[in-house]
Amino acid sequence: MSVLDNKKISFIGGGNMAQALISGLMARGVKPELITVSAPSAETRQQFEDQKMNTVDASVDPKAAIIDADVIVLAVKPQVMNKVVSAFADALDNQLVISVAAGLSTDDLSSMLGGYPNVVRAMPNTPSKIQMGATGLYASADLDEAQKQLATAVMEASGLAMWVDDETHMHAVTAVSGSAPAYVFYFIESMIDGAVALGLDKEQASALAMQTVLGAAKMTIESDDSPSELRRKVMSPNGTTQAAIESMQSNEIGRQIGEAMQACYDRSQALSTENK
Ligand SMILES: NC(=O)C1=CN([C@@H]2O[C@H](COP(=O)(O)OP(=O)(O)OC[C@H]3O[C@@H](n4cnc5c(N)ncnc54)[C@H](OP(=O)(O)O)[C@@H]3O)[C@@H](O)[C@H]2O)C=CC1
Numbered sequence: 001m002s003v004l005d006n007k008k009i010s011f012i013g014g015g016n017m018a019q020a021l022i023s024g025l026m027a028r029g030v031k032p033e034l035i036t037v038s039a040p041s042a043e044t045r046q047q048f049e050d051q052k053m054n055t056v057d058a059s060v061d062p063k064a065a066i067i068d069a070d071v072i073v074l075a076v077k078p079q080v081m082n083k084v085v086s087a088f089a090d091a092l093d094n095q096l097v098i099s100v101a102a103g104l105s106t107d108d109l110s111s112m113l114g115g116y117p118n119v120v121r122a123m124p125n126t127p128s129k130i131q132m133g134a135t136g137l138y139a140s141a142d143l144d145e146a147q148k149q150l151a152t153a154v155m156e157a158s159g160l161a162m163w164v165d166d167e168t169h170m171h172a173v174t175a176v177s178g179s180a181p182a183y184v185f186y187f188i189e190s191m192i193d194g195a196v197a198l199g200l201d202k203e204q205a206s207a208l209a210m211q212t213v214l215g216a217a218k219m220t221i222e223s224d225d226s227p228s229e230l231r232r233k234v235m236s237p238n239g240t241t242q243a244a245i246e247s248m249q250s251n252e253i254g255r256q257i258g259e260a261m262q263a264c265y266d267r268s269q270a271l272s273t274e275n276k
């Protein structure tokens with residue numbers, strides 16, 4: 001028995017993030033017939049129809065996606081959110097609305113929806129596609145406990161889900177998890193390029209770099225040691241790892257990562273002001 005049983009879930013937008021979250025829900029046993037996806041392009045809708053989900057042509061009948069739903073997930077770009085939701089806001093009737101849009105606050109969303117109260121702000125990430133997501137959630141204290149549990153279940157279908165009690169922390173969540181898979185992909189790309197420059201072929205370089213990042217990430221979760229203790233256990237005094245880490249430290253890679261996260265945080269704040 002799960003709070004998701006028989007719940008009808010509608011996605012407004014069928015892009016990268018919607019697809020990732022839907023994979024999580026289906027892996028958790030949600031039947032495709034209970035999922036509806038609204039998108040303007042026939043090509044996007046066809047992908048979902050092929051998997052036996054319902055679809056709605058957003059450019060023809062935007063309200064059709066929400067009338068019958070228990071949960072509505074807003075998965076469109078922040079820049080179009082206001083226009084998209086104003087096409088169906090007056091048809092809302094006590095459904096739970098979860099927005100995954102970067103930057104947009106629960107107050108912004110609620111006012112775009114004509115003062116609608118049942119709004120959760122979520123910041124997931126694309127590893128949700130393989131049920132390895134990490135999601136931050138925020139709702140105002142007025143949201144009732146049953147709706148909070150439902151939002152938790154929708155996001156936990158794709159991995160870890162954590163509530164924050166201060167909405168400004170959602171910008172930090174974006175910097176450490178929402179956007180962060182891209183930092184790791186960039187790191188892996190650079191490791192592959194580095195190994196190729198050192199003479200390995202691309203296939204071997206890719207396989208070794210990917211498995212190393214997977215193994216290291218898994219160790220940080222499964223080991224009792226902290227990441228810095230785990231790092232010290234790789235570093236023999238005056239050995240090869242020390243040479244590599246000292247090169248990173250002299251290039252202030254740690255400071256650079258912090259600056260990148262600050263840029264992400266600042267952009268998330270700016271999106272809110274730009275898209276009210
Ligand atoms: N990508 C990521 O890693 C993450 C993204 N997010 C957030 O998720 C949201 C979506 O991002 P992402 O999935 O990457 O973007 P995509 O561009 O992949 O998807 C956007 C979707 O919005 C649809 N759309 C556009 N106009 C409408 C409309 N009028 N009605 C219904 N659907 C519409 C598009 O439809 P069509 O396909 O038909 O053009 C498309 O399917 C953003 O707000 C982003 O901030 C949050 C966390 C991580």
Ligand SMILES: O=C(O)[C@@H]1CCC=N1
Pocket residue numbers: 102174178179
């Ligand atoms: O880059 C973006 O704006 C979105 C939000 C978090 C990840 N992708």
